[in-house]
Amino acid sequence: MATIVTDNCDLCRFTDCVTVCPMVCFHADDKMLYIDPVVCIDCGACIPVCPVRAIYEVKNLPPDKHHWIAINAERSAALPLITDKSQPLPGALERKKQLGF
Amino acid sequence: MLKIAVVGSGPSGFYTAEALLKSSKAEVDMLERLPVPYGLVRYGVAPDHPKLKLPATTYARTAALSGFRFVGGVTVGKDVSVEELKDAYHAVVFCCGAETDRELGIPGENLPGSHAATAFVGWYNGHPDFLQHSFDLTQEQAVIIGQGNVAADVCRILAKPVDDLRQTDIAEHALQALAESRVREIHIIGRRGPAQAKFTDKELRELGEIPRACVSLDPADLVLDPASAKEIEDPRGQTAAWNMALLREFASRPLAQARRRIHFRFLESPVALYGGQNLGGAVLEKNRLEGPPFGQCALGTGVTARLDCGLLFRSVGYKGLEMPGLPFDERRGIIPNREGRVIRDGLPLTGMYCAGWIKRGPSGIIGTNRADAVETANHLLADMHTNASLPSKAGASALLPMLASRGLRCTSFEDWLKIDAAEIARGAEAGKPREKFVRIKDMLDIVSHQAAA
Numbered sequence: 001m002a003t004i005v006t007d008n009c010d011l012c013r014f015t016d017c018v019t020v021c022p023m024v025c026f027h028a029d030d031k032m033l034y035i036d037p038v039v040c041i042d043c044g045a046c047i048p049v050c051p052v053r054a055i056y057e058v059k060n061l062p063p064d065k066h067h068w069i070a071i072n073a074e075r076s077a078a079l080p081l082i083t084d085k086s087q088p089l090p091g092a093l094e095r096k097k098q099l100g101f
Numbered sequence: 102m103l104k105i106a107v108v109g110s111g112p113s114g115f116y117t118a119e120a121l122l123k124s125s126k127a128e129v130d131m132l133e134r135l136p137v138p139y140g141l142v143r144y145g146v147a148p149d150h151p152k153l154k155l156p157a158t159t160y161a162r163t164a165a166l167s168g169f170r171f172v173g174g175v176t177v178g179k180d181v182s183v184e185e186l187k188d189a190y191h192a193v194v195f196c197c198g199a200e201t202d203r204e205l206g207i208p209g210e211n212l213p214g215s216h217a218a219t220a221f222v223g224w225y226n227g228h229p230d231f232l233q234h235s236f237d238l239t240q241e242q243a244v245i246i247g248q249g250n251v252a253a254d255v256c257r258i259l260a261k262p263v264d265d266l267r268q269t270d271i272a273e274h275a276l277q278a279l280a281e282s283r284v285r286e287i288h289i290i291g292r293r294g295p296a297q298a299k300f301t302d303k304e305l306r307e308l309g310e311i312p313r314a315c316v317s318l319d320p321a322d323l324v325l326d327p328a329s330a331k332e333i334e335d336p337r338g339q340t341a342a343w344n345m346a347l348l349r350e351f352a353s354r355p356l357a358q359a360r361r362r363i364h365f366r367f368l369e370s371p372v373a374l375y376g377g378q379n380l381g382g383a384v385l386e387k388n389r390l391e392g393p394p395f396g397q398c399a400l401g402t403g404v405t406a407r408l409d410c411g412l413l414f415r416s417v418g419y420k421g422l423e424m425p426g427l428p429f430d431e432r433r434g435i436i437p438n439r440e441g442r443v444i445r446d447g448l449p450l451t452g453m454y455c456a457g458w459i460k461r462g463p464s465g466i467i468g469t470n471r472a473d474a475v476e477t478a479n480h481l482l483a484d485m486h487t488n489a490s491l492p493s494k495a496g497a498s499a500l501l502p503m504l505a506s507r508g509l510r511c512t513s514f515e516d517w518l519k520i521d522a523a524e525i526a527r528g529a530e531a532g533k534p535r536e537k538f539v540r541i542k543d544m545l546d547i548v549s550h551q552a553a554a
Contacts, residue, residue: 013276014539016472017243019471019472019475020465020469020471020472021468021471022156022159022467022468022471023155023156023159026157041152041153041155041465041500042152042303042416042435043152043153043466043468044301044303044466045466045467045468045469046340049472053336053339057302057303059306060139060302095219101336
């Protein structure tokens with residue numbers, strides 16, 4: 001089991017989650033973040049701080065988002081760690097509004 | 102190089118140290134009153150949540166960074182004063198957490214059988230301060246006041262079959278006592294409604310998954326008032342919405358035979374505890390909610406009922422203790438501060454900082470303290486940067502001789518690693534991840550024994 005970043009992060013990448021991760025298990029590409037399920041301890045600290053509610057505990061993952069489990073595992077293994085907060089992507093605030101947050 | 106003292110070795114202390122050391126501008130001496138580090142990761146996280154103890158592995162990595170020193174066995178405010186630390190260091194960061202708990206403030210609270218949940222947590226986790234406590238587990242009825250994650254931990258430890266705890270790092274004395282437990286009914290009581298319960302959905306779900314235990318609640322309690330209904334539809338109420346879904350599922354379960362039963366009760370506050378020699382029970386007043394969504398208060402209705410119980414745990418919040426030599430906000434139980442800069446009479450105290458629960462109160466989970474500590478560390482570094490004429494400070498070369506002259510036997514991080522290895526070896530014999538030393542003397546004996554060998 002793990003905690004999963006899903007599509008709402010795409011093109012936002014606010015990185016508030018990174019600042020509260022006690023294990024440093026977030027990885028990033030140019031578009032979004034992914035959680036390394038091997039390192040994640042399922043503490044859930046990142047879930048409430050995401051401004052666009054992109055992060056779910058597996059048990060709360062909506063059925064149409066289950067493919068994100070595999071994506072997080074694959075992408076986190078291939079990408080560098082992100083240890084500190086960075087600027088959100090350009091257009092993140094607009095996308096946040098579009099997503100209804 | 103800046104010389105910084107960090108007081109406390111729990112999550113906020115280690116995250117502060119990490120942020121300061123990674124700046125390459127500071128050396129950190131971490132002072133801890135116990136001989137061993139990690140604070141609530143070692144003594145607060147429940148033994149059956151081993152993954153939540155893994156942040157300690159990242160703290161050990163911080164401890165290995167150049168410029169880090171652990172000084173265990175020294176109580177700031179008693180063995181060394183805040184003023185003395187201020188003289189020896191450029192800055193002091195207080196990360197001493199919330200060391201006591203909030204009381205109910207009702208008649209009968211001190212009857213034998215009425216306890217702070219935090220004392221039970223310290224006891225089952227082998228904290229040296231709580232060895233003398235005893236809990237009468239021959240009682241069949243137990244009551245927990247409060248519905249946060251500490252309450253959930255206490256409930257789970259009481260409800261779980263003891264065999265499910267044998268492979269954890271629970272203290273041996275607690276395991277023995279729990280093996281004899283006759284607790285059958287556990288009432289977990291919230292002053293507000295189910296939508297305001299503070300459990301995370303994860304902790305709540307676990308309470309419904311305990312082998313040979315069942316959950317029970319009155320379905321009428323799940324009918325929400327309009328403001329609560331709004332709360333769970335709002336994105337801010339996501340956890341509450343998940344909790345409500347879980348509670349509805351709990352309520353729909355058929356009645357089952359079970360060894361232990363967990364009763365969720367809402368909108369009730371204890372107004373008095375009664376008994377003779379020992380606790381006999383609690384008088385509970387029914388509450389109603391008033392106020393806007395996310396601002397609802399529980400108000401007493403005057404309607405009371407008695408609930409007999411011989412064992413009661415109050416779990417209505419941790420609270421910080423005043424540090425001699427520093428200002429203190431008695432009401433909130435924190436050091437007054439602005440984003441981690443300690444404030445007296447509205448002005449920042451030069452070189453004094455705080456992070457973690459003593460800064461913001463007992464909220465959030467382990468990782469919450471990382472962002473919090475980084476904020477404090479960044480302010481500290483910025484303040485020191487703007488002060489061009491920093492004097493040189495002696496740091497540990499002043500502190501350690503001072504502590505030695507006062508007869509203190511301090512531990513280093515290397516000493517902790519020896520204690521750690523010895524605990525793991527002891528645990529392996531019993532199939533446990535570790536068997537903690539619960540007496541300070543036994544911890545120190547390991548250090549001196551190995552030094553002599």
